[in-house]
Amino acid sequence: MPLDSWWGAELLRGGADDAVWARAARPVTNGALRAEVTRLAALFGGQGIGPGCTVAVQGTPSFTQLWSIFALWSLGAQVLLPDPRLRGKDRAALFAQCAPQVQLVLGGAPRTDRFTEECEILVRRLPGGTPARTGHCLVQFSSGTTGRIKAVGRTPESLLGELNRLAAIPGMPGRGERVLLLDPVTHSFGLIGGVLHALNTGATVVFATGPLAAAARNAHVILGNPRHFELLAATPDALSLPRLRLAVSCGEILPQRGYDDFAERFGVLIGQAYGTTETGIVATDLGGRSGPRSIGLPAPGIRIAITGGVLHVHVPQSPYLYEHHPWVGGWLSTQDLVAWNPEHRALRLRGRVDAERARGTDVDLLEIETVLRAHRLVSNAVVLGDPVEAHVVGAAGLDEAELRAWCRGVLPDGNIPSRYHLMRELPLTPNGKTLRSRSGLREHRLAVESR
DSSP: OGGGTSTTHHHHHOSOTTSEEEESSSEEEHHHHHHHHHHHHHHHHHTTOOTTOEEEEEEOOBHHHHHHHHHHHHTTOEEEOOOTTOOHHHHHHHHHHHOOSEEEEESSSOOSSSOBSOOOEEEEEOTTOOOOSSSOSEEEEOOOSSSOOOEEEEOHHHHHHHHHHHHTSTTOOOTTOEEEEOSOTTSHIIIIIIIIHHHHHTOEEEOOSSOHHHHHTTOSEEEEOHHHHHHHHTOOSOOOOTTOOEEEEOSSOOOHHHHHHHHHHHSOOEEEEEEETTTEEEEEETTOTTOTTEEEEEOTTOOEEEETTEEEEEOSSOOBSSOOSOOOTTEEEEEEEEEEETTTTEEEEEEEOBTTTTBOOSSOHHHHHHHHHTSTTEEEEEEETTTTEEEEEEOTTOOHHHHHHHHHTTSOGGGSOSEEEEESOOOBOTTSOBOOOHHHHHHHHHHHHTO
16 A cells, blocks of 8 residues: 555554544545545556656645645655646746656646635646656745746655654644645645644644635634735734634745734734745744744754855755756855844844845845835835845835935935836736846836836
8 A cells, every 4th residue: 555655654644534634615534635645546556657757736726636746755756846827938948847757737727826625637648758867756846036947856855854843843833733724835835834744743734715714713823925914914804813823924025014914903923934945944933023024043953054144054965956056065045135133033034135146235125125115105115235226116106206215214325225116016926926036127127118
């Protein structure tokens, strides 16, 4: 039986058959999970999928998606998880690079906002596919916020090591708790910090199939991104979250306003889980006591270094499957600017490295973004450094002179942007994150202006 022999077999064997593994519109027990994984493993095995087979899984977020991932792992396959929103030329480019042998298409048109319990599976053989060339069991894809999307591999050892680190962090979800998971399982924290950690500790994962407020009402823990917490705080009905003890944001920078609004309404500070696709979890401030700009302290067993103001994480082997540069010293640049906050004894984010210039800056870019967003006519902003340039989305009547005067009234001279670009909207990466590439922002601005 496949459940007995793969690297994550202990995760699936844990828990009584009648204990609830996950909930959506209905509960799914551990016994049902194991039965579905066994059934799909037999189905996929009959399609010729086995050890070393490369399989891209893309489509509707669902229990079917998770059962399929576990079944493929139990067969020894290498699972590729492109974001459901990755379409057209972006998906074609990744498939050309990774050359999966099989594609599992889940459901019809992908719905990334709502979870569907079960959906159909189309098993499609792809021409020119190649078997796995490495021992990575999971391939995910970087967000591409500062450049091109990269294929990132995780080995069974790295996944199990991360689960051990997560279990050692005080305050992480534990046995019997309901964990509302809003971060996609195609993302590192959603899959590992949400689904796999819950399996490892006996927590129950909850997925939203309807209104977000209804799914949140009985949650002990909410794992999401800033947009989710902003939506909950703005819910017009008399929403209360009486069981909520932990709210953790990941993936994007949490605005101060969103942090304050959520705390005022629900009495819970939004914490932070900081990591990268390449490394998994790096640092946490789960209780949110240091504020939205803090990423807390390194997770147990994580080695970090701050070089030129940029955070580096030690990774023993290169996580990149198709990059040919040598892996020297094992230190991976996160491309995030950080500083040590002695008051809170925690790491604090300052912004992102400008990838085109490949160097850090002493300027606190996120502080400038916060100042800009505080202007009554500004709805969003991205600031890049060296030289400091602000890309601002604002209402009619806003101009560069007013922005410059606003910043001069609040910021020290060395932190005032040298240029302000007024934009109708900020471009997003294929997986929905704000683009932080100077050339990408310029191309988007020119394209919009030419319409």
